[in-house]
Amino acid sequence: MKVFWSTFIATLWIGCASLAAQTASPSIEVSHAWTRATAGAAQTGAVYMTLKNVGKASDQLVSVSSPVAGMAELHATMKEGDVMKMQASPPIELKPDVAAELKPGGLHVMLMHLKSPLRQGEKIPVTLTFAAAPSITLEVPVRGPGALSDTD
């Protein structure tokens, strides 16, 4: 009987601990999110941000969406000599304690088929979907059409 109770308590402990681990990790923090105002009648936009995995296990940013755009994708700009190329990016790896930067000239959220121009001073919702962590919806501030960072 004594053995039964000690086993029962141990199982309960392990169960609680694993449950706690599941809720505490993985977890993603997003900072410095920003986008640019649409230049003229341009149909596309790019959203930039810094992602940090504060959990214990690796995760991935799998997809993105925004109600302001008919289509949103993870894109990467690549430099080959003096030629700049842009293409859809595979899911972005988020390793624990390593910041992934989405910034001009590199990774970005590409917004296509904008339903209306992005206006400076407004905020647009952008939802990030991760492989493990729960999805996050951000309110992304719109900077000037020629902004180079989230402080412009």
Added chain:
Amino acid sequence: MTRKSTKISRRTASRARLAFGLTAVVLAAIGVAILLFGLGKAHAPVAGPSSQAQIGGPFELVDETGKTVTDRTYRGKWLLIYFGYTYCPDVCPTTLNTLGLALRDLGPAADAIQPLFITVDPQRDTPETLAGYTDAFDPRLIGLTGTPEQIANAAKAYRVYYRKAGEGDDYSVDHTSLIYVMDPEGRFVTFFGHDANAETMTAKLRQLLANPPKKGAPS
């Protein structure tokens, strides 16, 4: 006496030989230095896209108002030419913003400059599209489009590579991302890479504007 004088004259001769040898070495060193620096100077601005003579040339395009323009339309002004497209969400706005900042930093000196944005996507970039787009970066920036052939010719003149990437309506265009600086006589002077910042650009342009090339001087 004879022995002594012979000894002295021998010593003088050996000194003279030494002096001659040293002079020859110094002269040779100077010669090598002139050759190296001279060549270095001649080659310095050529680094990057090929040689000076091969960049730029005649083009015929359509401006934001629908008017046909050629390379001669802007003679007398320094040109800053960038090839890109309005559906480009990342690289083009970044580069054009830097260009706009540099123009504003230059103040009245920028009056001698005509910035041009030539599309590599004539299919989607109409004169009207370009008019609204370019004004967002600087009101002085003029967008140029044309038929696919006209764009191909202009790109060829500037040795610009561009290629449609992706399928359907959502294609992007891979393209050379450099800002070309042409002098008031239409000759290539230098270029800025896509990672040049506004300070570097302003400083270089200020220097160029203060020392304009002589008329008709070989480029």
